[in-house]
Amino acid sequence: MKRKIEQKLLEWKDKSDRMPLIINGARQVGKTYILREFGYRYYKNVVYINLEINYAVASYFTETISPEKIIRYLEATVGEEIVPGQTLIILDEIQSCERALTSLKYFCEDAPEFHIVAAGSLLGVAINRQNYSFPVGKVETITLYPFDFEEFLFAMNEELLIKEIKRCFDGMEPMPEGLHKKAIELYRMYLIIGGMPACINAFNKNKKLLDVPNIQKEILDNYIADMAKYSSNTESVKIRACYNSIPTQLAKDNKKFQYKVVQKGGSASVFGVSIEWLSLAGVVLKCQKIEHAFEPIAVYADLSSFKLYMGDVGLLGLKSGISHQSILSGDGNIFVGAMTENYVAQELTAKGYNIFYWSSEHSAELDFVIQKENRIYGVEVKKGEHTKSKSLGVFSQKYGDAIPIRVSSKNFGMTDKVKAVPLYAVFCI
Template identity: 70%
Template sequence: MERKIEEQLLAWKNKTDDRLPLIVNGARQVGKTYILRKFGEEQFKNVVYINLETNLTIASYFNDNIAPERLLRYLEASTGERIIPEETLIIFDEIQSSERALTALKYFCEETPEYHIAAAGSLLGVAINRQHYSFPVGKVETLTLYPLDFEEYLGARSQKLLSEEIRRAYEKMEPLPDALHQKAIELYREYLLIGGMPACINAFLKSGSFLDVPLVQNEILDNYIADMAKYASNTDSVKIRACYNSIPAQLAKDNKKFQYKVVQKGGSAALFGASIEWLNLAGVVLKCQRINQAIEPIAVYTDLSAFKLYMGDVGLLTMKSGLSQQTVLSGEGNTFMGAVTENYVAQQLAAKGYDLYYWESSSTAELDFVLQKGNQIVGVEVKKGEHVRSRSLSVFVDSYKPAYSVRLSLKNFGEKDGLKSVPLYAAFCV
């Protein structure tokens, strides 16, 4: 599977004077290890791969002197691989398992910058926050890997030409031919079921059956729950699991703002706030903060007390909610499909690097997403079908006069009076 992050990895490799050790962060099973090993095999003469969670012998070596020259000699002896500057990629996987290995990156940066050092961490944010790991600020470069977005999914489905046509239609704001439009909608509905987790996509590609996908999705969710037990205390892991399990119910409400009372009667931020932070740091949820003012810079107008939580992968939400595959694939009218559609859009926007915000005006109007692109503020409205009548976007436009706004729906491309009509399958273009 081709991933967009490969371009960033190549840019990192080709840096000379200012290259830092690299950390690829992201939720478990989004493909960090696979993409680093693939990158190493394609771009370097050899790869030295160390999993610090399973290779306890090498992990223990970091407990002593972490001078880079000493570590490099030991890694050569342990792996039988010659480590040569500019020719070898060293990968430290599951780096959250070893605080000393994380600290060692600082010294690799300062003393041996000629070596290519890459690390991957699934729960690095959790380890830093909960176990008070010191992070080598300014001494590492970080990239975040998300599940495959819809454009990457099209590539995995051998539909790269279709994604190119979608991009061309977006740039010109001209409708796709109806046959291509319908084909893209069909693939979009597939994606709502399968999601962007590599293992789920592989299961579908291998068998061609949607029936195999929930088995893999359940396994991923079980691994998430295992992490909650492993990287949190017993009491905390129960709260974290309760918050995570409440997400489908939270999104099913008319007001999708996260409410602690849905998690537990009498629930509060004091009781569950740390659990939300754990989920966010682990990368298994996407947090969308409320803003009351859509003015640049929108981050300073964040209302920290109000937010929505989406699942990190739309396929996991569809499976966890119990929504039938037939309903998703047929496009039948279903109230919860609105929540699934919103979650899908949040996932596409996050993968593009946007911080997620939604706008609310005195509880009279609410806009699904507000983006800042340079100095422009863009309102994004999400509709699950072709019915697009809505008051909230009009209120937003009247209030802030944005350069343009976007309405995502199942309608074809078009533009009128500063409003771009964009099909949901083209959310990756926004």
């Protein structure tokens, strides 16, 4: 299954000043799979160690973090020679072994010739550092997200459709109607399946959407198990309550996260740490409000106001209980609008953007504002073809240099300087 991260891995492999690499990301987004495939494809051999289940290797790191001794020990353990430049060392679930995380600093300083990559859930790497410091400045980090829609199309063997979407986006010219309808149908399927590799595999096996929910439920159960594993009993209850409230939060007209929805009388002092936990875990996406859309937009963030989206739109669909029929039929169901917004948040985040939203004092609110180099983009999201809204107009009038984009079910086009981008082409922005 083709992933865009492969190009970044190749760039890392070929660097002259290469440092150990950490792949972050939520559980089950495909970190282990992509690293092993990358190793088998571009190296002579791969030494793979799962530190969560290989207690012998994990315990050895408590004895020493000398790269020379670790390499000798790993060679003896796996029965293979580790050759610089020819062997890829993969330390999986590194969050379960703090000393292994610390050892990466010494691989960087004393043994840079070895190609070593670590994988771990974002929450583990971020939180499970009680005794040893994170090797800041001594490692490179990349975050892997669920499949975005372009990667989903690759998995569906739709490479030619991807090329056509990109061509039409670049020229802002309409897609042929037949292809436009096909792309919209695939987009609606993506809303149901989402971007988790196991869900895409399950669908590809029999081409049945009915096979997907059981996989999604298992993933959600694993997330809940992590909440208990990586936090205290009291905190895990709060984390779960915040997580369970997201569909309700997104169903509101005002999608700003409200603590009172989680619990009557709830506040940032009670649930703030829980929100941070979910964000660091990679299972939610945080979209901060900005007060002004000037470059750099991040400095104008209102830290007290934000929206939370699920890290995967397919999991949101399952958690909300919306039927597959409602999603496939189009824009009739109100909650499809929330799912559409979540999808766009997911696509923009996977593209590398920090996501913000803007609201005026006169109740106009724009779904997303992003910065690309020195340009500001205002993005309005609509679930169907009905695109009437004053928010983008108010934003454009106030910030004339910003580039306005309207994402909807409509085909490509330009109207009053507003770029019309179909929902299936958000990965092009």
